[in-house]
Amino acid sequence: MLIAILVGFAISRGPEKPRVAFLNEVPKDTSVSVGGDTLDVVNARNQLCHRIDCIRVSSRKEAIDKVRSGDVLGALVLPANLAEKINSLASLTPEQPKVEVIVNEEDPLKAQIVDDRISSLLTEANLLIARRVARTGSDYLGLILNGGHLNFLGQKFDVLGLRTSARVLQALRPAVPRGALRQSLDEVVRFATLARDNLDLAGPLLNAVAEPIKVDKHVINGSAPPLDIFAISVAATFTLMFVTLLLVSGSLALEREENAFARLTRGLVSRLELLAEKVVLGVGVGLVVTVLMLAGLELFVDLDWARFGLWIVAILAGGAAFAAAGAAIGAGAREVRAASLLAFMLALPIALLSLVPSGAVGPGLYDVIKVIAALFPFKPALDAMTAGLDEAGPSLGAALLHLAILILAYGTLARLALRRFTAL
Amino acid sequence: MAEAPAPAATALEARGLVKRYGDRIALRGIDFSAEAGDRLAVIGPNGAGKTTLLSILAGILQPDEGEIHLPRGEVGWVPQQAALYRRLTAEENLRLFARLEGHEDPDATVAEMLELTGLEDRRHDQVARLSGGNQQRINIAIGLLARPGVLLLDEPSVGLDPRQRARLWDFVLALAERGTTVIFSTHNIQEAERYGRGLLVIADGERLFDGSPAGLREVVAAEAPEAADRDFETAFVAFLHHRGH
Numbered sequence: 001m002l003i004a005i006l007v008g009f010a011i012s013r014g015p016e017k018p019r020v021a022f023l024n025e026v027p028k029d030t031s032v033s034v035g036g037d038t039l040d041v042v043n044a045r046n047q048l049c050h051r052i053d054c055i056r057v058s059s060r061k062e063a064i065d066k067v068r069s070g071d072v073l074g075a076l077v078l079p080a081n082l083a084e085k086i087n088s089l090a091s092l093t094p095e096q097p098k099v100e101v102i103v104n105e106e107d108p109l110k111a112q113i114v115d116d117r118i119s120s121l122l123t124e125a126n127l128l129i130a131r132r133v134a135r136t137g138s139d140y141l142g143l144i145l146n147g148g149h150l151n152f153l154g155q156k157f158d159v160l161g162l163r164t165s166a167r168v169l170q171a172l173r174p175a176v177p178r179g180a181l182r183q184s185l186d187e188v189v190r191f192a193t194l195a196r197d198n199l200d201l202a203g204p205l206l207n208a209v210a211e212p213i214k215v216d217k218h219v220i221n222g223s224a225p226p227l228d229i230f231a232i233s234v235a236a237t238f239t240l241m242f243v244t245l246l247l248v249s250g251s252l253a254l255e256r257e258e259n260a261f262a263r264l265t266r267g268l269v270s271r272l273e274l275l276a277e278k279v280v281l282g283v284g285v286g287l288v289v290t291v292l293m294l295a296g297l298e299l300f301v302d303l304d305w306a307r308f309g310l311w312i313v314a315i316l317a318g319g320a321a322f323a324a325a326g327a328a329i330g331a332g333a334r335e336v337r338a339a340s341l342l343a344f345m346l347a348l349p350i351a352l353l354s355l356v357p358s359g360a361v362g363p364g365l366y367d368v369i370k371v372i373a374a375l376f377p378f379k380p381a382l383d384a385m386t387a388g389l390d391e392a393g394p395s396l397g398a399a400l401l402h403l404a405i406l407i408l409a410y411g412t413l414a415r416l417a418l419r420r421f422t423a424l
Numbered sequence: 425m426a427e428a429p430a431p432a433a434t435a436l437e438a439r440g441l442v443k444r445y446g447d448r449i450a451l452r453g454i455d456f457s458a459e460a461g462d463r464l465a466v467i468g469p470n471g472a473g474k475t476t477l478l479s480i481l482a483g484i485l486q487p488d489e490g491e492i493h494l495p496r497g498e499v500g501w502v503p504q505q506a507a508l509y510r511r512l513t514a515e516e517n518l519r520l521f522a523r524l525e526g527h528e529d530p531d532a533t534v535a536e537m538l539e540l541t542g543l544e545d546r547r548h549d550q551v552a553r554l555s556g557g558n559q560q561r562i563n564i565a566i567g568l569l570a571r572p573g574v575l576l577l578d579e580p581s582v583g584l585d586p587r588q589r590a591r592l593w594d595f596v597l598a599l600a601e602r603g604t605t606v607i608f609s610t611h612n613i614q615e616a617e618r619y620g621r622g623l624l625v626i627a628d629g630e631r632l633f634d635g636s637p638a639g640l641r642e643v644v645a646a647e648a649p650e651a652a653d654r655d656f657e658t659a660f661v662a663f664l665h666h667r668g669h
Contacts, residue, residue: 258507264524267483
């Protein structure tokens with residue numbers, strides 16, 4: 001049970017946050033403003049330190065020392081002129097801001113995590129700033145197009161705008177004598193009209209540059225249950241699997257190890273009865289242990305006890321499939337230890353394989369994993385358990401049908417394998 | 425005029441038993457019979473078909489040909505290796521099988537069997553802690569739970585020391601004296617001569633001899649006279665040799 005709980009919670013837990021030294025050289029009380037909007041610096045810093053374990057340092061040397069010693073996996077240095085340069089982005093004299101990242105490459109896996117996290121955070125920051133720069137650019141374009149007031153270097157200017165310019169020029173046109181002068185005026189009017197029409201398109205274009213790809217998420221396969229419920233399902237299914245599989249396979253192999261099988265089946269009980277009794281024993285014990293475990297986990301996680309009936313259905317169906325598989329293993333093994341070892345060696349890897357998500361491996365390998373997982377009761381039992389615990393889980397009916405097929409298949413296999421027990 | 429003795433009641437009769445495992449023939453038309461209270465030793469070299477024959481008599485295997493008559497009903501079967509739950513006590517094993525046999529008063533049956541085996545004082549001992557001889561006695565007692573007219577013992581004394589063997593055979597002889605027909609297989613030729621009233625010699629699935637130990641000596645004297653005065657095991661080996669085995 002302990003292993004099952006650990007496995008369940010381990011797979012649902014996110015990766016450990018990398019420790020990163022954080023040096024902020026930007027002077028206090030410096031505001032960051034893009035396009036007239038002030039950015040919430042404190043909130044941005046909190047978000048950053050939520051994603052990584054920020055170890056505050058007071059100097060660049062301290063940051064490098066910590067990286068070199070391995071105390072942190074990397075360092076993030078925000079230079080003193082960062083805010084100033086970000087502020088310049090929406091001005092007419094923009095400068096590109098830079099941050100410094102120092103990474104310890106001794107642990108390539110975690111260094112990669114730091115790189116990915118920082119890259120992700122900077123992408124988010126860049127996107128935020130780009131939106132505001134685009135908005136400012138769009139405002140400038142609007143000014144050029146429609147006219148208005150412009151503040152530059154402390155002075156206020158009136159800007160006529162292309163629309164008004166074209167209109168003024170159009171009004172002046174009749175007063176200009178035919179000839180070269182009017183022809184030149186016509187060219188200016190045409191330019192102003194063309195510029196007005198095309199600059200109308202520049203606003204959406206700037207917005208598109210600021211966010212070239214927009215995520216539009218569509219969920220096509222139902223909603224996923226909460227992660228803690230999934231973790232509990234995994235833990236409960238592991239418990240049910242080990243209890244039932246090991247009990248049934250071991251107790252059936254015991255009949256052979258103790259030489260009692262031939263004596264029992266000489267007329268005291270039929271082979272089918274013996275098999276059924278072992279399965280019922282396994283399912284009964286599995287049910288009790290799993291329900292007790294769920295009741296214990298209720299101390300840590302809220303479970304929906306209104307769905308208790310569905311839990312029982314899921315446990316009974318899953319337990320019966322594990323018991324049938326255990327009977328097949330027990331009937332094939334000559335002694336208890338061999339049966340237990342075989343059950344363990346088969347069940348654990350296949351159960352863990354069943355947890356591999358799509359996309360984690362290549363498509364061909366994933367198809368193979370899916371086939372293997374479908375031949376063993378863990379995956380459908382997990383689906384049934386998840387569906388029993390939470391309405392957002394997978395289809396309970398499909399899982400029960402899958403389990404019923406496996407019960408029939410493994411039961412038949414066990415019955416056939418029992419013929420070997422008669423050999424003296 | 426003296427009255428002719430009443431014919432002994434037949435407890436078991438086998439006719440033309442044949443058993444094949446693929447191309448290999450394990451039994452080739454075995455015929456024999458045993459009477460009530462008889463003690464029949466089935467002997468022969470390794471692979472002769474002794475265990476196959478007893479398994480067919482016990483109903484564990486089905487013969488490909490031939491038939492078995494059991495006028496006195498049930499056959500009790502005691503496998504070569506003790507068929508007991510070693511983690512249970514002697515009493516628990518007896519009670520479990522008494523219940524499975526459908527005894528109305530399992531506790532009384534357990535008490536009777538413990539008395540029969542002389543293991544009343546070891547009733548609470550785990551079977552795994554009992555000696556091989558005592559385990560075999562419990563094993564036989566379980567074979568007797570169905571009150572069989574015929575008891576089949578597959579090499580019952582294997583692995584026992586001489587003292588345990590002697591106690592085991594005392595127990596078996598007492599059963600036969602009460603009217604139980606005992607059919608046992610053994611590799612121990614002296615044991616077969618000493619405890620078997622009749623001998624059934626088989627080799628390569630074929631019946632070579634069916635009669636008394638004295639009858640086998642007469643056959644040996646006729647077929648292999650040089651071994652006639654030797655010990656029974658030597659005479660038996662000479663007999664097999666003369667018959668091509």
